[in-house]
Amino acid sequence: MECSTVIAASTLELVQIIVGLSPGQGLGLSIVGRRGSPTGDVPIYVKRILPESVLQKDSKIKTGDELVVVNDLIIHNVTKDYATEALTNVQGTVRLLLIQDL
Numbered sequence: 001m002e003c004s005t006v007i008a009a010s011t012l013e014l015v016q017i018i019v020g021l022s023p024g025q026g027l028g029l030s031i032v033g034r035r036g037s038p039t040g041d042v043p044i045y046v047k048r049i050l051p052e053s054v055l056q057k058d059s060k061i062k063t064g065d066e067l068v069v070v071n072d073l074i075i076h077n078v079t080k081d082y083a084t085e086a087l088t089n090v091q092g093t094v095r096l097l098l099i100q101d102l
């Protein structure tokens with residue numbers, strides 16, 4: 001009898017992005033995710049990057065990236081509303097930590 005095992009190699013990478021925002025400027029992204037849902041929790045992911053936004057011009061962030069940290073605020077395992085507020089209230093130099101699937 002023959003037996004085979006398939007082991008998937010991890011293709012995830014932790015990526016740091018640092019961008020500078022001008023007064024009144026936003027990051028230019030939309031997110032998806034949920035916590036506390038009867039169907040299960042989903043981490044905070046990048047849904048869309050707006051054209052000509054500071055993040056689109058930086059070109060390191062991709063649709064589908066998981067957001068983990070905004071400046072010093074951990075947004076892993078938080079509600080979408082909490083993450084949205086954290087992303088909306090940033091100013092000046094912004095540091096994002098993401099998990100990217102290579």
